[in-house]
Amino acid sequence: MLRRWLRRASARVGIRLPFKGAICVQGRQSVTLDVQGRAEINFRRLLVFLEQPEAGDLRDVYTLGTGTSTSALIYASPDAVEISREESSGGRQEIVWLPRERVILNTLYEHQNGWRPSGTFDDPAVCVEYDCNMPTGIFTIELSSATRFDVAVLFKRSRWPRRLTGRAIITTALQQLKMQGSMPEISSDGGTVVAELQAPQVGQRYFLVAFRRCGVADCEEWLLRTSTIRRWHRSIAGWAEAFGS
Numbered sequence: 001m002l003r004r005w006l007r008r009a010s011a012r013v014g015i016r017l018p019f020k021g022a023i024c025v026q027g028r029q030s031v032t033l034d035v036q037g038r039a040e041i042n043f044r045r046l047l048v049f050l051e052q053p054e055a056g057d058l059r060d061v062y063t064l065g066t067g068t069s070t071s072a073l074i075y076a077s078p079d080a081v082e083i084s085r086e087e088s089s090g091g092r093q094e095i096v097w098l099p100r101e102r103v104i105l106n107t108l109y110e111h112q113n114g115w116r117p118s119g120t121f122d123d124p125a126v127c128v129e130y131d132c133n134m135p136t137g138i139f140t141i142e143l144s145s146a147t148r149f150d151v152a153v154l155f156k157r158s159r160w161p162r163r164l165t166g167r168a169i170i171t172t173a174l175q176q177l178k179m180q181g182s183m184p185e186i187s188s189d190g191g192t193v194v195a196e197l198q199a200p201q202v203g204q205r206y207f208l209v210a211f212r213r214c215g216v217a218d219c220e221e222w223l224l225r226t227s228t229i230r231r232w233h234r235s236i237a238g239w240a241e242a243f244g245s
């Protein structure tokens with residue numbers, strides 16, 4: 001097949017073309033936080049393969065959304081075998097995998113995988129990132145925690161700087177809250193947030209940001225405080241440069 005030959009030829013010169021031989025009918029990313037803020041993250045996708053995959057075609061993407069390294073992650077999947085892993089800038093890591101058994105084309109294939117990041121998530125706001133790397137019908141993000149969430153917002157990454165920071169994410173999330181658009185659902189006890197994406201765009205990254213009790217006020221105060229400190233440091237640097245010239 002010409003498409004397969006092009007992917008192989010491009011890979012030999014260091015160019016990776018996307019694999020278009022599979023679609024995701026439905027997917028779910030479930031994030032569970034315990035009382036200490038330790039996270040367990042699980043994915044479940046219903047795929048349909050249009051052609052047999054080869055090593056390098058299929059990748060599971062892991063990122064914390066804030067540039068934190070994920071190199072220590074433990075990959076677990078009942079249906080897949082890890083071939084290799086690649087880490088890029090910003091803490092983004094891709095696990096290259098293949099099904100344990102030869103797939104049957106044009107039928108549903110369930111792919112499950114999960115990981116546990118080494119850090120804890122005990123800040124006033126929790127960010128969950130979803131990276132859409134294949135055509136997808138419906139994708140659901142579910143965040144559960146032992147502590148209560150007050151409000152949450154879902155948005156896609158826009159024209160941000162190449163180096164993604166937690167400050168940029170929180171700033172955008174607070175702006176989205178003021179727009180009062182479609183909000184994720186929060187359970188009556190505040191412990192679970194569910195957001196649904198209809199036909200997400202391939203190559204796009206989406207962020208679910210959930211604020212704990214009083215988290216909005218805490219984040220607004222943090223942004224104000226750190227902004228003042230940054231302005232103070234810039235002023236000191238300007239004075240030093242003036243005195244040294």
